[in-house]
Amino acid sequence: AQSVTQLGSHVSVSEGALVLLRCNYSSSVPPYLFWYVQYPNQGLQLLLKYTSAATLVKGINGFEAEFKKSETSFHLTKPSAHMSDAAEYFCAVMSNSGGSNYKLTFGKGTLLTVNP
Amino acid sequence: DAGVIQSPRHEVTEMGQEVTLRCKPISGHNSLFWYRQTMMRGLELLIYFNNNVPIDDSGMPEDRFSAKMPNASFSTLKIQPSEPRDSAVYFCASSLTGYTDTQYFGPGTRLTVL
Numbered sequence: 001a002q003s004v005t006q007l008g009s010h011v012s013v014s015e016g017a018l019v020l021l022r023c024n025y026s027s028s029v030p031p032y033l034f035w036y037v038q039y040p041n042q043g044l045q046l047l048l049k050y051t052s053a054a055t056l057v058k059g060i061n062g063f064e065a066e067f068k069k070s071e072t073s074f075h076l077t078k079p080s081a082h083m084s085d086a087a088e089y090f091c092a093v094m095s096n097s098g099g100s101n102y103k104l105t106f107g108k109g110t111l112l113t114v115n116p
Numbered sequence: 117d118a119g120v121i122q123s124p125r126h127e128v129t130e131m132g133q134e135v136t137l138r139c140k141p142i143s144g145h146n147s148l149f150w151y152r153q154t155m156m157r158g159l160e161l162l163i164y165f166n167n168n169v170p171i172d173d174s175g176m177p178e179d180r181f182s183a184k185m186p187n188a189s190f191s192t193l194k195i196q197p198s199e200p201r202d203s204a205v206y207f208c209a210s211s212l213t214g215y216t217d218t219q220y221f222g223p224g225t226r227l228t229v230l
Contacts, residue, residue: 032216034218036221041223041224042223042224043120043207043209043221043222043223043224044159044207044209044221045221046218046219046220049218051216090159094215094216102214102215102216103161103172103215104149104161104215104219106158106159107158108158109158109159
């Protein structure tokens with residue numbers, strides 16, 4: 001079964017600092033990979049997705065992620081954090097296990113706090 | 117577009133009562149997903165509909181849970197009888213054609229079972 005591991009349930013950065021949220025996946029087939037953001041009391045919003053095109057994927061709000069097959073990683077970065085980036089971030093992998101149905105499996109999430 | 121609409125946003129009920137959660141997907145989307153989010157288990161897929169037909173219900177926890185999609189613009193998730201361990205945030209999401217398309221999430225229903 002596919003799994004997603006997000007290292008660090010809570011990451012704290014200063015405003016203007018680099019944001020790095022880590023995600024590793026396990027999948028025996030090339031996956032689709034996603035990062036979603038969840039603001040308090042809201043649903044999940046897609047930040048970006050990887051679908052086997054360019055390995056560096058640019059998303060909304062200045063975020064980007066790089067797919068590294070050799071490391072089975074899909075880390076999310078942003079060069080300079082803004083206070084409005086404070087939210088919970090979820091990495092997700094979509095793949096199938098050989099059947100016809102795909103499944104989206106989420107990591108446990110990383111809460112990002114941004115300090116002034 | 118109004119996005120995915122869920123109602124109610126908050127529900128507090130007592131153990132043993134029936135609970136019905138409602139979802140209106142984005143117009144034109146033919147896939148709908150119900151998820152449950154808890155601190156312990158994170159986000160879990162409960163059931164997936166495509167063209168109003170349940171395709172994958174392997175995540176439905178037990179017979180107390182049931183989901184229907186009578187038409188392309190409406191779905192319900194019912195819990196009967198409800199138990200305290202069902203307390204969670206339930207999300208509905210829709211996508212254009214299926215699993216591999218981007219899923220758009222509703223704001224969720226926070227369910228508390230006392």
